[in-house]
Amino acid sequence: MKVTRIALSKNLNDGKYAQLVQQASQLGRVRSLVWRQYGSVAGVGVRDRTIRDRWLRDGTAAGFGVLANAWKETVRDAVADITANREAAKAKVRRAIIRHTTDDAERKRLFTALKYDTWTADPYLSRQMRGHWKHGRNRTHNQIVVRSDQYRTFTLAEGGNVWLAVPGLERRQLVRIPLNTTMEPTGTLRLIIRGGRIEVHYQIHDGALKSSRRPCGTREIGVDKGYSEVLTDSDGRRHGRELGRLLTTESDQRKLVNAHRAKLRSIAEKASARGNHAKAQRIWTNNLGMLKKERRDAAWRARIRDVTFQAVHTVVDKAAMIVAEDLTKTFTSRKRLGKNTNRRLATWTKGVTAEALEAVSGRKGSAVRLVNAAYTSQAVPFTDNLGVRKGDRLHCPCGAVWQADHAGAINILHRASDPDITPHTPYRRVRQILQERTDRQRSRLPDQDSSAGSTCRCGERTIRSLLNREH
Known part of the structure; x- marks a missing residue:
């Protein structure tokens, strides 16, 4: 598997930055020309080499004002983008074919024509592709694609940061870019000019990434996935504390924006019903677009x-x-939490947390074990007593107070060695097991009238100091 790494320029002077901006702008015109001429049916089955040879013969390439290798790589990259755009439309057409006919032979014929780009001769497929594949346009004017044999890297001192030398606008003219890393980029590079600096994107194999990262630790730690923070570990440390603020702010902002959009949508629909189609079209075009919304969502994600x-x-x-909790099942009590809380929890990115645990642990050589999450944040650590959960506090029958996420992380760690509670044990059975253990502990007491808190050992863990510790 390949992953993308990004290196950034460091202290790049204005002259070099201006040269790269000019080169990217001129290559953007090349990319726009490819999209304009070959971004529709005219480009079906046309390879990038065919375009290059055609432009060299008719003299089109003479007016690009950049080196041959630069515009040829841009053509190859633009054709790849057009192909990806066309393949995305094919996925929708395949679903339409399934709805169109139940004849297996006909389906196979249509699928084959779609796969090998011979659909232009079929009226049905041509109609479907025209409906799902819109003629795209280029909006990229800030990228330079550099082939692996067209640049070199060097350092000015042993152990220092890497410098990258890439071709400029003229032959034998190199633009030297200081980077913020000691790792040398490899393979084909994509330079993206953004925010006054240069981003160097390149791909490496996952094995190389493992060797370039520091190794994992040596301990066994339980973690509780949270909303206000990404993880709380069994040591009581909270990681990613800004998560809750990001989720709440974005959820409240979406509520406000969607309310305004709903009002504008209502105005547009009423105007259309009254026959004022021009006003309705202006609202749909200028006020109800998705471009800014999608950009904001992408930045937030x-x-x-x-x-x-x-x-x-x-x-x-x-x-x-x-040791982490398995949160693949949905919540059963969200209806009692109120509309605002439910809306904010809907943005909880527990799937991203699970993905990060799997990816990072795999790269660094650690392991992840999932356990049953039932009652982990309601059971008192080091006991089987079910406490009283109030907000982010867990109250033990003995009077001690735990931070709920910390208690959950400890219980998750201990549950990894619990022989009775497996990842697939129903939550009702989990509660029954915990209650039976508590009853057995009480039955061993010499005084049967003793309170449940007398069996609690959580006070031995210096709860007050753990609770008040800030990291």
Whole structure:
């Protein structure tokens, strides 16, 4: 498997930055020309080499103002984007074919024509492709694709950061870019000019990534996945504390924006019903588009992933075995939490946390074990007593107070060695097991009138100091 790494320029001067901006702008015009001429039916079955040879023969390439290798790589990259765009439309057409006919032979014929791009001769497939595959346009004017044999890397001092030398606008003119890393980029590079700096994107094999990262720790740690923070471990440390703020802020913002959009949608529908189609079209075009919304959502998802992966890295740095709760099942009590709480929980990215645990642990050599999550945040640690959960506090019958996520992380760690509670044990059976254990503990007491709190050993763990400790 390949993964993408990103290196950033560091202290790049204005002259070099201006050269790269100019080169990317001129290559953007090349990319736009490819999309304009071959981004529709005219480009079906046309390879990038065919386009290159055609432009060299008719003299089109002479007006690009960039080196041959630069615009040829841009053509190859643009054709790949067009192909991906066309394949995405084919997925929708395949679903339409399934609804269109139940004849296996006819389905096979249509699928074959779609796969080998011979659908232009079939009226049904042509009609479907025209409906699902829209002529795209280029909006990328800030990228430079550099082939692996067209750049070189070097360092100015032993152990120092890497410098990257890439071709400029003229032959034998190299633009030297200082990077913020000691790892040398490899393979084909994609330079993205954004925010006054250069992003160098390149792919490496997952095995190389493992060897480039520090190893995992040596301990066994339980973690509780949370909403206000990404993880709380069994040591009481909270990782990724800004997660709750990001989720709540985004959820409240979406509620406000969607309310405004619903009002505008209502106005547009009423205008259309009254025959004022021009007004309705203006609202749909200028006020109810999805471009800004999708950009905001993408930026928010990227921020959530960044916070989540950083938090998981800090846990894996000290753990060889991570015991986590299995949250693949849905909540059963969300209807009692109120509309605002349910809405915010709907944005809880527990799937991203699970993905990060699997990916980071696999790269660093640690292991993840999933356990049954039932009652882990309601049972008092080191006992089988069910406490009283109030907010983020868990009250033990003996009077001690636990931070609920910390208690959950400890219980999750201990549940990994519990022979009675498996990952597939129903939650009602889990509660019954915990209650039976508590009853057995009480039956061993010499005084049967003693309170349940007398069996509790959680006070031996210096709860007050753990509760008040800030990290």
